[in-house]
Amino acid sequence: MKMIKTLKTRNLCESAKNGGCGECQTSCQSACKTSCGIANQQCENASSKESK
Amino acid sequence: MIHRYKLNGFNIVIDTCSGSVHAVDEAAYDIIALYGSERKENIAAKVFEKYKDSGVSLNDINECIDDIETLKNEGKLFAEDTFAPLADTFKQKSGNVVKALCLHVAHTCNLNCSYCFASQGKYHGDRALMSFEVGKRALDFLIENSGTRRNLEVDFFGGEPLMNWDVVKRLVEYARSVEQKHGKNFRFTLTTNGVLIDDDVIDFANREMSNVVLSLDGRKEVHDALRVDYAGNGSWEKIVPKFQKLVKARGGKNYYMRGTFTHANPDFLKDIETMLDLGFTELSMEPVVCDPKDSYALTEEDKPVVMEQYEKLAEKMLERRKAGKPFTFYHYMIDLTGGPCIYKRISGCGSGTEYMAVTPWGDLYPCHQFVGDEDFKLGDIWNGVTNKEKQEEFRSCNVYKRPECADCWAKLYCSGGCAANAYHATGSVKGIYEYGCDLFKKRMECAIMLKVAESLEEDAE
Numbered sequence: 001m002k003m004i005k006t007l008k009t010r011n012l013c014e015s016a017k018n019g020g021c022g023e024c025q026t027s028c029q030s031a032c033k034t035s036c037g038i039a040n041q042q043c044e045n046a047s048s049k050e051s052k
Numbered sequence: 053m054i055h056r057y058k059l060n061g062f063n064i065v066i067d068t069c070s071g072s073v074h075a076v077d078e079a080a081y082d083i084i085a086l087y088g089s090e091r092k093e094n095i096a097a098k099v100f101e102k103y104k105d106s107g108v109s110l111n112d113i114n115e116c117i118d119d120i121e122t123l124k125n126e127g128k129l130f131a132e133d134t135f136a137p138l139a140d141t142f143k144q145k146s147g148n149v150v151k152a153l154c155l156h157v158a159h160t161c162n163l164n165c166s167y168c169f170a171s172q173g174k175y176h177g178d179r180a181l182m183s184f185e186v187g188k189r190a191l192d193f194l195i196e197n198s199g200t201r202r203n204l205e206v207d208f209f210g211g212e213p214l215m216n217w218d219v220v221k222r223l224v225e226y227a228r229s230v231e232q233k234h235g236k237n238f239r240f241t242l243t244t245n246g247v248l249i250d251d252d253v254i255d256f257a258n259r260e261m262s263n264v265v266l267s268l269d270g271r272k273e274v275h276d277a278l279r280v281d282y283a284g285n286g287s288w289e290k291i292v293p294k295f296q297k298l299v300k301a302r303g304g305k306n307y308y309m310r311g312t313f314t315h316a317n318p319d320f321l322k323d324i325e326t327m328l329d330l331g332f333t334e335l336s337m338e339p340v341v342c343d344p345k346d347s348y349a350l351t352e353e354d355k356p357v358v359m360e361q362y363e364k365l366a367e368k369m370l371e372r373r374k375a376g377k378p379f380t381f382y383h384y385m386i387d388l389t390g391g392p393c394i395y396k397r398i399s400g401c402g403s404g405t406e407y408m409a410v411t412p413w414g415d416l417y418p419c420h421q422f423v424g425d426e427d428f429k430l431g432d433i434w435n436g437v438t439n440k441e442k443q444e445e446f447r448s449c450n451v452y453k454r455p456e457c458a459d460c461w462a463k464l465y466c467s468g469g470c471a472a473n474a475y476h477a478t479g480s481v482k483g484i485y486e487y488g489c490d491l492f493k494k495r496m497e498c499a500i501m502l503k504v505a506e507s508l509e510e511d512a513e
Contacts, residue, residue, distance in 0.1 A: 001108075003080035003116045006128060007507050009388040012071040012397070012464065013127060013134070019393025020142050023203050026152035026407040028470070031265070032310065032382060033209075033243065033420060034169070034341045035473065035488060038392050038401075039465040039496060040385035044203065045393065 010043075021045040054130060055461030056081060059501045060367060062508075066500060068461045070131035073388060074123070075504045079103045080116050088130070092117050135398050139452040142395040143405055148437070150197040152205035152402070154409040154420045155190055155223070157182040158216040162247050163287055165279045167314060167348050169341050173211025175424035180412035181216045186433070187223040190410045193433040195234050204231075207241040209409075209420055214248035224260045241265060243310075245279070246291035254298045263306040266295050270311050270323020270337070277316060278348070296331060307334050308382055314340040314348035318357040321364050328372075328379060336382035339491055341421070341473065350487065359494050366498035370505055384499040386465075397451075397464040403471050404430065404446025418446050421472030446471065449481055456484045462493045 023044040028035060053068040063081040065074040076084065079099055086095045096113045103113075123129035159180045161173030173179075191206070198204055206227070208220050220242070227238045239262040246266055257264055268291065269275040276286025299307055309332045313320035320337050327335050339358070342349050350358065365381060372378055401407070404418030411423055414433045422428040431438040451457050451468035469492070473485035 001112045001115070002119075003077045003083075003112065004119050004123070005075045005508065005511070006123065007073040007075065007388060007503060009071050009073055010391055010393075011127075012069065012394045013131070015393035016135070016138060016395070020145060020395035022142070022146055022149065022151065022201055022406065024392055024396055026205055026402045028401060031263070031308065032336055032338050033265075034338050035470050035492065037383065037465065037492065037495075038396055038467045039499065040382065040387070041392050041396070042387060043390055043392055043396075 015043075018045065019043075053133065053459070053461055054084065056085060057497055059363065059497055060370070060505070062501055062504050064497075064500060064504055065129075066461060067129050067131055068464060069133045069135070070128050071388070071391075071464065072123075072128040072131075073500055073503065074129070075508060078106075079108050079113060080120075083113065083116055084120060084129075087117070087120055135394055136452045138395060139398045139450045140448065142399040143447050143450070146406060147199070148197060148405075149199040149201060150194055150406055150408060151201040151203070152207075152407040153190060153194050154207045154209050154407070155182065155187060156210060156409060156411050156420070156423060157187065157208050157213045157220055157223075158211040159412050160215055161210060161212040161245070162215060162281065163212070163245050163279055164282050164284075167278050167312060167340050167342055167346070169421060170211065170423075175411075177424055182219060182410075182412040184219050184222050186410075186412065186414045187219055188226055189414060190433045191223060191227050191230075193436070195230065195236060197436070198236065202235060203237050203239060205239050205241070207243060209243050212245055212247070213242060214244050214253060217248065217253065221256055224256075228260075239263075243267070245287065246294050247281075247287060249291070249294040249298055254301050257298065258302045258305060261305075263308070264298070264302070265308050265310050265336075266298070268292070268295060268309050268311055268327065268332075269313070270317070270320065270326045272326075274317045274323055275311075278312075278314070292330060299332060308336045309334065310382075311335075311337045312340050313337050313350075313358075314342075315350055315354055316348055318350065318354040319361060320358070321361045321368070324365060324368075324381070333379040334382075335379060339488070341476070343476075355487070355490065358491060362491075362494045362498050366502055369502060373506075383495045384502055386496075386499040386503060388503055394464075397467055400446075400450045400468045401471065404443055404449075418442070419472060421470075422475075445481060453482050454484055456486075456489075460489070460493075462489075462496050465496050466492050 055066040063076045099113050100110045241263040242261045243265040272288045275288045279287050309327050409417045409420040409423050416430040417423045437443050451463045457463045471481040473488050474483040475481045477485040
């Protein structure tokens with residue numbers, strides 16, 4: 001009986017290898033303008049190939 | 053570090069440092085809590101005793117413990133926080149690159165909203181409109197300082213930017229005329245109260261703006277209590293048809309109906325429902341940013357109401373999704389597989405470094421929320437950043453610089469929070485705004501619960 005279901009997520013440790021290109025949206029710019037959250041942003045790194 | 057919580061019938065375990073999310077049953081939920089605290093045999097015996105009448109066998113429990121061990125070995129559970137040494141590298145590596153500007157094209161407004169953090173658009177200073185020459189120089193400054201970044205973000209902000217619409221249009225045309233030559237891609241956003249929207253604004257904004265942010269607080273009586281003109285008349289009747297026309301003509305391009313909730317409407321789900329009834333589906337409701345002494349400031353008594361509203365909002369989203377009438381709530385958007393890399397998650401919001409605000413006179417500030425506070429003036433668009441000391445304060449601002457964040461499970465979702473909120477709450481940009489943190493954590497719990505629900509629904513199909 002499987003008691004744990006693991007969702008597919010980005011591997012954050014792996015993202016350290018190719019990350020940091022800086023092309024993604026600046027945090028609250030173009031949006032709420034009053035709170036910082038990066039969870040809802042998209043990675044825009046065209047060369048990011050790490051396993052997800 | 054893990055975070056376990058129950059919401060809407062789901063048992064959820066978030067592994068902070070790997071970003072993994074696990075949906076677990078009741079027994080596994082307990083096993084994970086006990087894991088590491090005592091011998092496996094003891095954990096198995098305890099959990100078996102509790103669940104033996106629910107059809108859970110000792111074998112099931114031992115298999116679950118093995119699965120937990122496997123997840124741990126794979127770095128998906130109880131992952132160590134090894135990111136601290138990376139915290140400064142992103143901003144250091146970026147050097148002085150600027151990639152986003154908030155252009156304050158109008159320090160004036162045709163509404164007189166009492167809760168406006170920008171003091172009716174004036175930012176505690178004089179009324180002013182940005183000239184085309186200042187705006188053009190700001191765009192040139194952005195291009196010159198953007199290094200190898202291709203995507204450049206410019207938000208036309210105010211006050212009310214439509215009060216300087218011709219300059220906005222000329223600036224967009226100018227940017228479009230030079231972007232290709234410089235290998236750049238401008239993404240424009242317009243944030244407006246809607247009063248001056250007409251067919252020309254709709255056509256131009258829907259063609260040129262990647263996003264439009266439309267200010268509407270929801271229910272007419274809520275909106276009109278604070279969002280009034282200088283004669284004290286509410287603006288709801290005037291703007292709603294304009295927003296509807298703009299959104300209909302937008303053809304699916306990004307927009308947000310952006311509301312503010314205050315002490316007057318902590319039950320903001322009703323305002324979301326009003327927005328839905330009006331036909332809007334891309335929604336955002338933000339807690340008011342103001343002095344705690346203001347009559348409309350959210351109070352400690354409001355907090356449980358707000359928390360419950362967030363949960364009910366998530367439930368409503370699930371219901372509507374199942375009914376084929378989905379809608380988006382900005383703070384519940386989360387992309388678990390394609391979200392930001394670890395650098396972005398630990399580096400803070402970028403204010404004062406890659407992002408700055410430009411006043412109508414061409415002065416640079418770390419972000420729109422610091423405009424008007426002379427202590428935070430960084431420089432200007434002709435001479436660049438001259439207040440290096442202040443900029444370094446922002447550059448060194450990241451999630452690992454805030455001791456309060458060290459043991460917070462949500463730190464890789466908020467990146468350390470809003471520097472302006474922190475400053476207003478504590479007097480330091482490296483502080484935290486605890487009230488905001490509590491709300492943020494609830495929103496993340498809800499957002500991740502929605503992902504869990506979606507994933508389990510897919511499995512069931």
